[in-house]
Amino acid sequence: MLPTYRELIQSSQIERFDAQVLLLHVLQKNRAWLIAHDDEAATSLEAAQFSALARRRYDGEPVAYLLGRREFYGRDFIVNSSVLIPRPDTELLVELALERAPENGKVIDLGTGSGCIPITIKLERPDLIVSALDLSGDALAVAQANAQALHADVRLLQSDWFAAVQGEVFDLIVSNPPYIHSDDEHLNQGDLRFEPTGALTDGHDGLHHLRSIINAAPAHLQRGACLLLEHGWDQGAACRELLQAAGFSDVQTWQDLGRNDRVSGGCWRE
Numbered sequence: 001m002l003p004t005y006r007e008l009i010q011s012s013q014i015e016r017f018d019a020q021v022l023l024l025h026v027l028q029k030n031r032a033w034l035i036a037h038d039d040e041a042a043t044s045l046e047a048a049q050f051s052a053l054a055r056r057r058y059d060g061e062p063v064a065y066l067l068g069r070r071e072f073y074g075r076d077f078i079v080n081s082s083v084l085i086p087r088p089d090t091e092l093l094v095e096l097a098l099e100r101a102p103e104n105g106k107v108i109d110l111g112t113g114s115g116c117i118p119i120t121i122k123l124e125r126p127d128l129i130v131s132a133l134d135l136s137g138d139a140l141a142v143a144q145a146n147a148q149a150l151h152a153d154v155r156l157l158q159s160d161w162f163a164a165v166q167g168e169v170f171d172l173i174v175s176n177p178p179y180i181h182s183d184d185e186h187l188n189q190g191d192l193r194f195e196p197t198g199a200l201t202d203g204h205d206g207l208h209h210l211r212s213i214i215n216a217a218p219a220h221l222q223r224g225a226c227l228l229l230e231h232g233w234d235q236g237a238a239c240r241e242l243l244q245a246a247g248f249s250d251v252q253t254w255q256d257l258g259r260n261d262r263v264s265g266g267c268w269r270e
Contacts, residue, residue, distance in 0.1 A: 001041070002041045002042055002043070002044060002047060003041070003042060003047060004038065004039050004040060004041055004042065005023060005027075005034060005037065005038045005039075005040060005042055006038040006039060008023060008042055008047060008050055008051075009023060009038075012050075012051075012054040012058075013054070013058055014054055014057045014058050018057055018063055019054060020034065021063060021067070022050060022053045022054060022057060022063070022066060022067075023050050025053070025066075025067050026046055026049045026050045026053065027046065053066050060190070060191075060193060060194065061194055062085055062191040062194055062195070064079050064085045064191075065079065065080060065081055065085070065194060068080065070085050070086050070114075071086075072086040072088075072090070072091070072116040072120065073091055073094060073116070073120045073124075075119075075120070075123070075150060077114050077115070077116045077119075077146050077150075078114070078142055078145050078146050078149065079114050079142065080142060081194060081195070081196065082136065082138035082139050082141070082142055082196060083113040083114040083138075083139050083142045083143075083196065083199065084113045084114070084176075084195055084196065084199040084200070085191060085195060086114060086116040088257070089230075089256040089257070089258075089262050090116070090117065090176055090230060092230075092254060092256050092257075092262055092263055093117060093174055093176060093228060093230045093262075093263050094117055094120050094121060094124075096228050096254060096263055096265070097117075097121055097172060097174050097228055098121060098124055098125055100172060100226050100228070101121070101125060101128055101171060101172045102171050102172075103127055104127050104128070104129070105128055105129070105170075105171030105172060106128075106129045106131070106168075106169075106170045106171050106172075107121060107128050107129070107130045107131070107170060107171065107172045107173075107174065108130070108131040108132065108133065108165065108170045108172075108173055108174070108220075109121075109130070109131070109132040109133070109174050109175060110132075110133050110161055110162075110173065110174070110175035110177065110213060111133070111134055111135075111161075111175055111176065111177045111178070111199070111209075112132035112133060112134045112139070112140075112143050112156070113134060113139050113142070113143070113176075113199055114139070114142050114143060114146060115132055115142070115143030115144075115146045115147055115152075115154065115156070116146070117132075117174060117176065118130045118131070118132040118143075118152075118154045118174075119143075119146055119147055119150055119152040119154055121174075122152045122153060122154050123150060123152050130152075130153075130154045130155070131154070131155040131156075131157065131165070131170075132154055132155070132156050132157070133156075133157050133158070133159040133161070133162075133164060133165070134156075134158065134159070135158065135159065135160050135161075135198075136158075136196075136198070136199075137158055139196075139199075140156055140157075140158055143156055144156055161209075161212060161213060161216060162216050162217075162219075162220055165220065168220060169219075169220050169221060169222050169225075170220055170221060170222065170225060171222050171225045172225055172226055172227075172228070173213075173217050173220065173221060173225070173226075173227045173228070174227075174228045174229075175213055175228075175229050175230070176229075176230035177202070177209040177210060177213060177229070177230075178198060178199055178200055178201050178202045178209055179201075179202065179206050179207070179209065179210055179230075179231045179232050179235060180200050180201040180202075180206055180232065181201065181204075181205055181206040182201050182202070182203050182204060182205075182206075184201070184206075187200060187201060206232060206235065207235065207238055207239075207242070210229055210231060210235070210238075210239060210242065211242055213227075213229065214227065214229070214239075214242045214243055214246050214248075215246055217246075217268070218246065218247065218268050221268040222268075223268065223269060224267055224268070224269060225267065225268055226265055226266065226267045226268075227243070227248065227265055227266060227267075227268065228263055228264075228265035229263065229264055229265060230262060230263050231261070231262070231263070231264060233260035233261055233262070234261070235261065235264075236253040236261030236264055237253075237261075239253065239264035240252070240253060240264055243264065243265070243266040244266070247268070248265075248266030248267060248268060249266060249267055249268075249269050250266055250267045251264070251265070251266035252264070252265065252266070
């Protein structure tokens, strides 16, 4: 006898919420439907597909990779193991960018990954001219798929930071670069074990890429334009020091919903 949907969830050995999400993905139904039909028997194919996903989740694979998507700023973005999973904290970076981007301004995102930052900025502010760079061709393929799926006109370029836009200047630069210290124990825990290492850590002190971007950004900023950088909860002071040392003014740090330092930035007025 085949198990019911309720029995599949109960026997999955993973968190109930995760089990429900994965089963709904297999069934292509919503939660209300599952509540009304959870005593019905699953088909053999449904049971097999759910069990395969549940085993992968039990082994630690992120739900976002199992589903192939993650919500960000109210929209679903395609994700896979080539890109970092979008986090709610990064929405702060988007909100700050939307507030500071001048009308019809040129905006660029460095290390774009899934493209969730520049695509969201473009969709929220169609007046802006938005570009995005990433060193990884696989990541850019995901960003391109998201741009097409969400009908966002974003220029995507493969580049080692500013290399592909030499000579160009922008009205706003944003970035969520790899900022985790190479010795951080969290790299071997939870979802981070499955995410691309190069999108998480700079392989050094966590400030290597932040420092590089801050030092190179002035050559690509209009007078008065801003640079906004997402960083770790304990890197706010260090980022402010780097920004001030590079000649930025109006330097400050903003906190996320957890009241942790999350984004630092400044304006270029030299």
